[in-house]
Amino acid sequence: MAKITASVFTSHVPAIGAAMDLGKTQEPYWQPLFAGYQYGKQWMQENKPDVIFLVFNDHATAFSLDFIPTFAIGTAEKFQPADEGWGPRPVPVVKGHPELASHIAQSVIQQDFDLTIVNKMDVDHGLTVPLSLMCGQPPAEKFEWPCPVIPFAVNVVQYPVPSGQRCFNLGKAIRKAIESYDEDINVHIWGTGGMSHQLQGARAGLINKEFDKAFLDKLINDPQAAADIPHMDYVREAGSEGIELVMWLIARGAMNDVAGGKAPTLKHRFYHVPASNTAVGHVILEN
Amino acid sequence: MALDKPYLDVPGTIIFDADQSRKGYWLNQFCMSLMKAENRERFKANERAYLDEWDMTEEQKLAVLARDLNWCMRTGGNIYFLAKIGATDGKSFQQMAGSMTGMTEEEYRNMMINGGRSVEGNRFVGENGDAQAQNQPQGAAGKKVN
Numbered sequence: 001m002a003k004i005t006a007s008v009f010t011s012h013v014p015a016i017g018a019a020m021d022l023g024k025t026q027e028p029y030w031q032p033l034f035a036g037y038q039y040g041k042q043w044m045q046e047n048k049p050d051v052i053f054l055v056f057n058d059h060a061t062a063f064s065l066d067f068i069p070t071f072a073i074g075t076a077e078k079f080q081p082a083d084e085g086w087g088p089r090p091v092p093v094v095k096g097h098p099e100l101a102s103h104i105a106q107s108v109i110q111q112d113f114d115l116t117i118v119n120k121m122d123v124d125h126g127l128t129v130p131l132s133l134m135c136g137q138p139p140a141e142k143f144e145w146p147c148p149v150i151p152f153a154v155n156v157v158q159y160p161v162p163s164g165q166r167c168f169n170l171g172k173a174i175r176k177a178i179e180s181y182d183e184d185i186n187v188h189i190w191g192t193g194g195m196s197h198q199l200q201g202a203r204a205g206l207i208n209k210e211f212d213k214a215f216l217d218k219l220i221n222d223p224q225a226a227a228d229i230p231h232m233d234y235v236r237e238a239g240s241e242g243i244e245l246v247m248w249l250i251a252r253g254a255m256n257d258v259a260g261g262k263a264p265t266l267k268h269r270f271y272h273v274p275a276s277n278t279a280v281g282h283v284i285l286e287n
Numbered sequence: 288m289a290l291d292k293p294y295l296d297v298p299g300t301i302i303f304d305a306d307q308s309r310k311g312y313w314l315n316q317f318c319m320s321l322m323k324a325e326n327r328e329r330f331k332a333n334e335r336a337y338l339d340e341w342d343m344t345e346e347q348k349l350a351v352l353a354r355d356l357n358w359c360m361r362t363g364g365n366i367y368f369l370a371k372i373g374a375t376d377g378k379s380f381q382q383m384a385g386s387m388t389g390m391t392e393e394e395y396r397n398m399m400i401n402g403g404r405s406v407e408g409n410r411f412v413g414e415n416g417d418a419q420a421q422n423q424p425q426g427a428a429g430k431k432v433n
Contacts, residue, residue, distance in 0.1 A: 014380055029400075060367035064319040065312055083322050085374025157367055159304040196403075200366045201357060202299030202425065203418035204384040205395060207403025232293050236410050240300050241366075274399040276381045 311363020
């Protein structure tokens with residue numbers, strides 16, 4: 001049977017991708033940030049998954065105002081890196097896992113979550129920056145990501161957005177779905193976005209370290225308490241775009257302890273301000 | 288029953304809800320079109336003519352031409368859509384976000400390097416933090432204009 005062996009949490013700031021694409025990672029501004037991901041890159045090599053289930057949000061890229069799915073699962077064989085206006089990032093095509101994705105869609109929908117099934121979806125920085133951070137830039141002679149990825153997009157752009165509790169419960173359903181897949185494969189579930197940031201208006205640039213650190217504490221040790229945070233607290237305390245943190249709760253809800261198993265092992269925790277407009281958080285938990 | 292909007296008392300913030308989305312529909316859809324390189328070229332070649340192809344209000348067109356992102360947002364724009372205009376201009380998210388504060392690029396960048404904007408005084412309208420209406424504009428860029 002398939003198993004979720006670990007969850008990875010990370011911000012997905014577009015400027016981080018740009019810094020990697022433009023070879024700026026050793027500049028003084030960026031050096032401390034990338035130092036915080038050294039462990040994760042090493043860990044990825046030593047704990048390579050068969051599939052990554054990657055929770056992210058689309059930033060008005062694949063989904064315009066034509067369609068706004070609350071939860072969308074990518075079931076295609078591949079997903080192209082999107083042109084977000086600067087030209088596509090020079091990163092590999094993302095290969096999907098249609099069989100597992102379709103299995104998850106079936107199981108989760110039958111557990112009463114209304115997923116949108118998507119076969120055509122260019123993936124933006126929300127998905128490719130976490131891959132770059134954890135996998136590094138793939139070499140030209142082997143220009144591919146280390147494993148298939150199932151993109152799972154959450155609407156946090158147009159209100160109403162799903163609550164933290166809804167996301168947490170969805171994570172539990174995704175765990176059941178993955179663990180009922182027949183093949184013996186090792187799956188990582190990643191939650192991305194956040195931490196505190198606001199990209200708009202006179203309050204742009206808001207960072208709330210106290211909120212972020214308390215969120216990380218809860219995420220790791222008391223995820224139900226993190227799921228209880230009402231959405232207005234994210235907006236008021238962590239900035240209008242801090243709402244992205246609800247996506248971390250999907251990944252956290254899929255860990256064993258939430259289903260009565262033992263507490264996960266904290267392998268890594270990192271926090272840094274700033275990356276562009278944003279506070280960066282990163283956690284690795286193993287089941 | 289009207290939409291419940293518990294977020295209206297957050298200073299310096301416009302939440303992109305259904306009302307904003309309806310108001311900004313064509314503005315945001317115009318922005319989406321800039322994800323294609325050929326459309327970016329056409330827009331840059333004649334901005335006004337390109338905007339006139341869209342069912343936007345005159346005010347929305349003027350806000351785009353002025354590259355005033357706060358104005359764009361008031362007319363229903365959302366930052367992730369508006370970012371396509373910035374990308375077309377070769378601007379980063381930091382430059383775009385900073386432009387909404389009245390700070391120069393350097394002032395805004397320094398604020399972020401120093402830990403970002405504090406939430407103190409900026410949680411509710413009526414407090415006295417730096418994002419409150421009575422404390423605008425915040426930096427030299429805004430003061431120069433006014």
